[in-house]
Amino acid sequence: MRIKLLSTLAGLFFVTLAVTSCLDSDNNNVEYSSDDTIKAFRLDTIYGVKYNFTIDQINRRIFNVDSVPFSSDTIINKILIDSLSVNGWVTIEKNGQDTIFTYTTDSLDFSNTMPDLGGTPVKLKVHAYDGVNSREYSIEVRRHQQEPDSLVWSTPSLSFSQGNADGLQKTIILKNQLITYVSNQVAYTSNLPFGSSWTVQSLSGLSEENIKMTSFLLYKDKIYCVAESGKVFQSPDGLSWQEAPISGNVVALIGAFPDYISGLVMEEGKTKFATTNSSFNGWDADKEIPATFPTENISMASFKTNTNEEVYKYILMGKSTDKTPGKTIPWFSFDGKQWASLATDIYYCPEMEIPTIIYYNETLYAFGGDFTKFYTSQDQGRIWKGIDKMVMFPDKFRGRKTYSTVIDPDNYIWIIWSKGLAEYTETDDDDDEITITTPYDDEVWKGRINRLGFLIK
Helix, strand or coil, X not given: CCHHHHHHXXXXXXXXXXXXXXXXXXXXXXXXXXXXXXXXXXXXXXXXXXXXXXXXXXXXXXXXXXXECHHXXXXXXXXXXXEEEECCEEEEEECCEXXXXXXXXXXECCCCCCHHHCCCCEEEEEECCCCCCEEXXXXXXXXXXXXXCCEEEEEEECCCCCCCCCCCCEEEEECCEEEEECCCCEEEEEECCXXXXXXXXXXXXXXXXXXXXXXXXXXXXXXXXXXXXXXEEEECCCCECEECCCCCCXXXXXXXXXXXXXXXXXXXXXXXXXXXXXXXCCEEEEEECCCCCCCEEEEEEEEECCCCCCCEXXXXXXXXXXXXXXXXXXXXXXXCCCXXXXXXXXXXXXXXXCCEEEEECCEEXXXXXXXXXXXXXXXXXXXXXXXXXXXXXXXXXXXXXXXXXXXXXXXXEEEEECCEEEEEEEECCCCCEEEEEEEECCCEEEEEEHHHXXXXX
16 A cells, blocks of 8 residues: 555545534534654564563664564564554555555564664654654664573683693682682782783792692682692682691592581591581591592582572582592582482493583583583483583583683683693594694683573673
């Protein structure tokens, strides 16, 4: 229906006015509304959800504050308007001419309407009943531009230590700063959220000790670490160290709990489970640990249980002296004092020299080993399966070895690599296995599942 039809419609309104005037001599002044605004606007459901739209009457813009899903492009490219409240009638331009628009039957394409991305908003014109006033609105449907469940990686630094970090190390986040310990004398620091510029820092108080480099632990705004001698050291700033009140006969620090640190201590020639006492000047030892319990490279995660949100479950992985060939065995506890094995003969994590376990995006993940994939558990740590899509490592991680991991307040997973030689096997065209070795630098990587970035204000 072309523009001449619009003129006909307007003419009919005036004819009606004239007839009404003749029939009712007491009402000679009939005024038609000059209201040309859109009062309400909403699209049809997208994946069962109705998205609210904001109407900016001053700038004549309509847009959704909450972006529709990334995958909805094939829905909004041909979608009906669910609600459109106006006085008068609405037109849309087609082939250079205004055409009557019926929102209940005429679908529209909103798949490319974001100006910031080079799109063009859909324009609707509202005509008032008076046939004189009209107002044109620009409608933009905002859509997430990232697959929400995909883990995306970036490289803030290609060499955080100028090639000096080449062995075991540990990274801690303290007061919005990354601190990576590479020896008993040196650490490297970088401010969050960037991690691109790193500063070498000298450590004091540890030079006479043989520090276990993966033992660094944050507890109540102080960092703790263990020496081979069994001494424990503490630091309020991560750089200046002194012997802690809980020092002595400590084999390992397992993890931080709300009111104490869980660890392993040597007592009567046996390695026992222990927790710091209420005065924080010693340890309360318990039972001897099993031979398969990890004593090195320990990584621990915690999460609320499904049955009680006030109860936390703690799961760890690490390196034990009596390891199970081909497997990494998780252990769990509810209090850090008693630990039980989650060993299974099926669907287990492969053997990892430096395993990492994290609770991330409400999911339990484990990784390390040859870095070919993440492993996840849906039953709180017993059954593990590899992931082959969305949550993936960059290919260049394959076969790498020495690293440390932290998760920052913005939900980024940081992986800080020591310089090394990646090694892995492949099958050639003759089905023979060949060993691939590739050197890699002391790089810094960070990755985040996209949907977790959507929550950042």
